[in-house]
Amino acid sequence: MPELPEVEALKDFLTEHLVGHEIVRALPVAINVLKTYDPPLSAVEGREVTAVHRYGKFLDLATDGGPHLITHLARAGWLHWKDRIPDVPPRPGKGPLALRVALETGAGFDLTEAGTQKRLAVYVAADPQDVAGIARLGPDPLAGDFDEARLAALLKGERRQLKGALRDQGLIAGVGNAYSDEILHAAKMSPFKPTASLTPEETTRLYEALRGTLTDAVERSRGVAAGRLKAEKKSGLRVHGRTGEPCPVCGDTIREVSFSDSSLQYCPTCQTGGRSLADRRLSRFLK
Structure with a gap:
């Protein structure tokens, strides 16, 4: 997508x-x-x-x-x-x-x-x-006025997991399945971590990962012809779509959680304290 x-x-x-x-x-x-x-x-x-x-x-x-x-x-x-x-x-x-x-x-x-x-x-x-x-779109995460305080205000009072919050177009515009995986890997956070549990330090880390991941991806894509953008996106992803490959940060094997119409990828060592996310019912307890 x-x-x-x-x-x-x-x-x-x-x-x-x-x-x-x-x-x-x-x-x-x-x-x-x-x-x-x-x-x-x-x-x-x-x-x-x-x-x-x-x-x-x-x-x-x-x-x-x-x-x-x-x-x-x-x-x-x-x-x-x-x-x-x-x-x-x-x-x-x-x-x-x-x-x-x-x-x-x-x-x-x-x-x-x-x-x-x-x-x-x-x-x-x-x-x-x-x-x-x-x-119904939320704010653009690359807008000049989208600062850490804006992100903290958006997440305040949310009662869901980070993966779902990042993909909600009514909360933050433009992030989908692939880049939410990439952002959470960069932030070293579980996709199922509850938004309500974020500390100020973690909010800072998430904000920096959000802006940094998207900014880097935009820069990689700048000037690329329309027909080559798909390949450019895939080549720049570190965890999404790379199930079974080594994590480029720690070398652990990238794992996957599948759903009815999509899947997510993550690194256990970087994001979940070494624990594998078996499925949503069990993984919701991981922080």
């Missing part, structure tokens, strides 16, 4: 390639990709892209005096830039192609989604805040 660093890099890439150019065609290929109907998708055609913004994991293409074309790539979606869009319109079908956008230059991009669970979403809105997912 693209998370804050990858979406930030896509924002920079699209700013360079889209701003100042006119959208001449916006073609939905998968019928379920459009989540709005007013304004229609055709409202962005003939409009010049004036800016590209990121809200959490949402990408927003602002047009001149017109609507915003907004997308959320969800778990298996991606953006593919094309220097030349085919002249023949794509045929609706069961393939991965969900939406095609063409510019007056002949270039453009495709939005695709792999797998059977179709969650990629496209919105056309007069204002980004009209999109419910954007309106």
